Amino acid sequence: MDGPDDEAWSAYLDLTRRRSEQLLDADDPYEVALQLMGDTANIFSIGEEFVGSMYALWGALTDWGELKPAGGARPRAESEMVRAAREWLALNPP
Template sequence: MTTSWDEAELAHLSEITGLASRLVTAENPYEVGLQLWGGAMSHPGKLAGDVQALWGSLTDWVERKPAEQDLARAEMVRAAYEWLALDLSARGTVDRYLDYWLHDACGYDR
């Protein structure tokens, strides 16, 4: 198992962190969530795929269940705050974050 990040992953981690910082103060977290989802498409690998799935799920929630959009936006903010609290140098920490959000929060099968 790889324990360190390559240059492309480090660049993506930085991009995610910048967007997460914007999302927590955004008037409309959904718009920044779309940027997190879309930005992941331009990166290769598992990290990008997981980030795309996570933010795709959260933004789809707003689109598919308009009555729950306030809750969905609150979960986006929670996901962003939790991302900002991570030690990004510890790949396992990021893996656990993504595992929780993808499987426990968003309901993807393991």
């Protein structure tokens, strides 16, 4: 496939890489994770295989931080957000 969907997917991968880098140093990883989830929602229309998984990942992590902030869950959730960003960057997507 070579066309608008390819361009959209490439732009999404680049944006996800940049957001992941931002998340590693963010004062509030939750806010950057929300942006990652929103970016992913915006790319659903191209039907790429992994979009749903990425959305589910960032949705679960942000829900964890938002819905269970008591008992130290938010810092644990944010730690997992940082881990997910590191793991994404380690994959070195194109």
